[in-house]
Amino acid sequence: MEVMALTRLIHHVQRVALGARTTFADGELVVSTDEAEGIMAHPALASVRLTWVSPGESARIVKVLDAVEPRTKGPGGAGIFPGFVGPARTQGEGETHVLRGAAVVAAGFLPRAQEALVDLSGPAAALSPLGATHNLVVEFTPAPDAGWEHVDAALRAGSLRLAARLAEAALDAEPDEIEELPSPSPIRGDRPRIGAVTNLQTQGLFKDVFVYGRSFGSSLPTLLDPGELDDGAVVSGQFGHPALKNPTYMHQNHPVVNELRRRHGHDLDFAGLVICPEPVNQAAKELVSAFAAKVCAAAGFDAALVTKEGGGNADADMALKMDALADLGIEAVGLYAEMAGIDGTGPSIVVAPEKATAMVSTGNYDHRLQLPTMDRALGGDEFALVHAPATSAFEVPTAVVYCALSPLGWGRVTARAG
Amino acid sequence: MANIVHYINQFFAGVGGEDSAGSGPTLVMGPVGPGRRLAELLGPEHEIVATVWCGDDVASGIVPAIIDLIRSVDVDGGVGSDVDGGVGGGVDLVAAGPAFTSGRYGLACARVAAAAHDAGWLAVASMHEDNPGLDEAGATPVVASGEVARRMAPSLDRLAGAVTKLLRHEPLTAADGRIGKLARLTVMADARAAERAVDLALVRLAGDHTATEIPLPRFDQVTPAAPVEDLTTAMVALVTEGGLVPDDNPGALESARATRWLRYPIGNLDALMAGEWRSIHGGFSTAYANDDPHRILPLDVGRQLVADGAVGSLFAEYFVTTGNGTSVANARRFGIEWAADLRHSGARAAILTAT
Numbered sequence: 165m166e167v168m169a170l171t172r173l174i175h176h177v178q179r180v181a182l183g184a185r186t187t188f189a190d191g192e193l194v195v196s197t198d199e200a201e202g203i204m205a206h207p208a209l210a211s212v213r214l215t216w217v218s219p220g221e222s223a224r225i226v227k228v229l230d231a232v233e234p235r236t237k238g239p240g241g242a243g244i245f246p247g248f249v250g251p252a253r254t255q256g257e258g259e260t261h262v263l264r265g266a267a268v269v270a271a272g273f274l275p276r277a278q279e280a281l282v283d284l285s286g287p288a289a290a291l292s293p294l295g296a297t298h299n300l301v302v303e304f305t306p307a308p309d310a311g312w313e314h315v316d317a318a319l320r321a322g323s324l325r326l327a328a329r330l331a332e333a334a335l336d337a338e339p340d341e342i343e344e345l346p347s348p349s350p351i352r353g354d355r356p357r358i359g360a361v362t363n364l365q366t367q368g369l370f371k372d373v374f375v376y377g378r379s380f381g382s383s384l385p386t387l388l389d390p391g392e393l394d395d396g397a398v399v400s401g402q403f404g405h406p407a408l409k410n411p412t413y414m415h416q417n418h419p420v421v422n423e424l425r426r427r428h429g430h431d432l433d434f435a436g437l438v439i440c441p442e443p444v445n446q447a448a449k450e451l452v453s454a455f456a457a458k459v460c461a462a463a464g465f466d467a468a469l470v471t472k473e474g475g476g477n478a479d480a481d482m483a484l485k486m487d488a489l490a491d492l493g494i495e496a497v498g499l500y501a502e503m504a505g506i507d508g509t510g511p512s513i514v515v516a517p518e519k520a521t522a523m524v525s526t527g528n529y530d531h532r533l534q535l536p537t538m539d540r541a542l543g544g545d546e547f548a549l550v551h552a553p554a555t556s557a558f559e560v561p562t563a564v565v566y567c568a569l570s571p572l573g574w575g576r577v578t579a580r581a582g
Numbered sequence: 583m584a585n586i587v588h589y590i591n592q593f594f595a596g597v598g599g600e601d602s603a604g605s606g607p608t609l610v611m612g613p614v615g616p617g618r619r620l621a622e623l624l625g626p627e628h629e630i631v632a633t634v635w636c637g638d639d640v641a642s643g644i645v646p647a648i649i650d651l652i653r654s655v656d657v658d659g660g661v662g663s664d665v666d667g668g669v670g671g672g673v674d675l676v677a678a679g680p681a682f683t684s685g686r687y688g689l690a691c692a693r694v695a696a697a698a699h700d701a702g703w704l705a706v707a708s709m710h711e712d713n714p715g716l717d718e719a720g721a722t723p724v725v726a727s728g729e730v731a732r733r734m735a736p737s738l739d740r741l742a743g744a745v746t747k748l749l750r751h752e753p754l755t756a757a758d759g760r761i762g763k764l765a766r767l768t769v770m771a772d773a774r775a776a777e778r779a780v781d782l783a784l785v786r787l788a789g790d791h792t793a794t795e796i797p798l799p800r801f802d803q804v805t806p807a808a809p810v811e812d813l814t815t816a817m818v819a820l821v822t823e824g825g826l827v828p829d830d831n832p833g834a835l836e837s838a839r840a841t842r843w844l845r846y847p848i849g850n851l852d853a854l855m856a857g858e859w860r861s862i863h864g865g866f867s868t869a870y871a872n873d874d875p876h877r878i879l880p881l882d883v884g885r886q887l888v889a890d891g892a893v894g895s896l897f898a899e900y901f902v903t904t905g906n907g908t909s910v911a912n913a914r915r916f917g918i919e920w921a922a923d924l925r926h927s928g929a930r931a932a933i934l935t936a937t
Contacts, residue, residue: 497783505909509766523794577768582766
């Protein structure tokens with residue numbers, strides 16, 4: 165059974181500029197600074213500064229927070245980013261316009277946010293999805309006396325509104341590509357039924373993920389239609405572990421989900437997507453894991469691709485969940501970043517599953533990179549991790565490069581015994 | 583003909599057991615103990631020209647002296663002449679062990695082999711996969727031995743095979759019994775992780791129950807020691823990974839990724855006063871620890887237990903390191919060194935407080 169739930173109308177962004185009016189034509193996205201500043205305006209923000217940086221430039225973004233792909237379902241958003249831009253009503257069907265090749269990227273200091281960087285050229289550029297996109301960087305100055313939690317909320321709401329508005333400029337343009345996306349099949353056929361289990365790191369303020377506008381922290385695992393991801397039902401407010409985080413942009417373009425869609429009806433049937441919180445305490449981790457396995461069993465999963473968000477603590481969620489799936493006879497494959505030390509000889513995984521032993525490596529967290537000087541930097545003057553000017557050359561662990569070890573499976577970096 | 587120096591401990595050299603574990607390194611010409619069987623297995627092509635043995639308690643800390651002894655071996659002119667000026671006077675290979683699961687011996691074998699490798703000789707160590715010394719060998723090959731000395735014969739068979747192969751300048755592989763972790767090297771895969779994950783799921787569903795990109799990490803299973811028979815007469819030591827040091831941190835203990843441990847006297851103290859002690863641990867908020875250092879090192883309760891007659895006495899020093907991102911190899915070494923030190927100090931038990 166082939167259910168087509170969502171159609172992506174893809175507009176390729178090839179050139180970008182700031183200008184008097186927000187327009188999209190012939191692959192060029194022009195953003196009105198005045199309009200964008202108005203969209204970002206919030207009592208918690210004294211001011212914002214908008215700057216484009218593009219692939220190949222000698223430019224670096226530091227203190228990278230969330231990134232959002234411009235999308236809309238119609239004028240005013242028409243339901244996109246439900247719970248933030250649109251009302252909290254289920255989405256995931258119909259048509260969604262996508263400005264592929266562009267991202268709205270908030271950058272600057274927030275408490276608990278770990279220093280993160282994107283290079284637009286040099287060896288780190290290929291390691292981050294934002295190394296290949298035109299990025300509209302939103303820098304900000306908090307209002308005097310504004311609470312940091314209000315600054316965070318203002319940036320999130322503003323970035324999502326801005327992303328929806330940019331996509332609106334393409335509503336009348338002919339799409340470059342049309343992608344018709346299948347929904348998971350509820351009916352068992354001849355092919356193996358494989359689904360995705362996606363953990364969302366929900367550990368409080370500045371380390372939280374929102375589903376339909378609400379923190380997912382106290383929720384139990386649930387099935388989500390993958391089209392809901394496309395329409396922005398999952399929004400990131402999680403600023404820890406830069407290489408191991410899943411910004412909104414990555415949820416919108418969930419690589420495991422996209423791969424399951426691509427192969428649905430060929431060598432597998434896409435069985436569904438289950439999202440799970442990553443709570444802090446052990447008892448809650450155990451409950452969530454057992455519950456996730458139960459939901460997967462009810463949806464008829466033969467195998468589950470389990471993904472995480474965060475560092476060593478999140479390995480515990482992975483191990484518990486993979487073993488809980490194994491207990492119910494569901495084959496689990498975990499996507500893990502390794503934390504094997506600078507020379508790669510340390511133990512790779514903090515908490516390993518005991519029964520479900522299939523793991524894919526998204527690279528070594530501790531592997532060192534030499535980054536070159538850049539002509540300009542956005543997001544801050546200093547790269548806090550090494551207390552050096554943000555434009556200078558320095559050595560960093562892969563762990564600080566935004567999405568470089570993407571737990572959602574975006575990258576090609578891996579680690580092998582040698 | 584290749585010239586081999588064999589490293590063993592005091593026990594296998596026939597010198598003695600724990601009573602001789604403090605003996606320094608000694609050079610003997612020709613094979614000794616298990617080296618005799620090893621020499622037979624190697625046949626006439628290769629010769630064990632000398633044996634170096636050392637006591638288990640001191641060996642891992644004086645590896646440079648052991649290397650100097652190996653270097654003093656001269657295959658033509660006897661000990662110490664080093665007339666031809668070549669590396670080790672013609673020594674081609676250093677073999678260490680088998681150490682089985684003996685921790686101190688394994689640590690020494692791993693370090694001697696690694697140092698010999700660094701000095702330019704071929705080197706190989708032999709020990710069981712569970713030996714805590716294994717990780718200390720670095721890039722130097724280690725081949726598996728049995729678990730206990732009863733497995734000496736097959737262990738020497740494997741070591742002899744490894745020596746022969748190394749002398750042919752061929753790399754050792756798992757088929758040769760090579761054990762230990764190979765470094766995880768960062769590379770770019772042909773396909774994205776998402777695609778590889780789907781492929782792996784299909785392979786698993788097709789019946790391959792072992793396929794994976796990441797081998798399961800090997801975590802130690804520690805067998806608890808037998809209970810202390812009579813605590814009322816026992817000396818008990820306090821040991822902590824909580825980073826508690828004198829307030830000015832005179833030994834410069836690291837707040838994370840510790841490479842060493844320190845010892846401080848507490849024999850004249852009944853309590854640890856706030857302001858005089860400080861936790862420098864970087865992995866948690868130390869405010870409560872600094873308010874009352876006994877939260878890290880329970881000296882107050884220890885003294886009370888002694889006063890009540892429940893515990894014989896407290897060891898006059900405590901050992902401290904920082905357990906925060908500390909490498910497993912270093913943590914293992916600390917444990918081996920602590921155990922050896924406490925055993926010789928007469929402590930019968932230790933309370934290890936963790937944070």
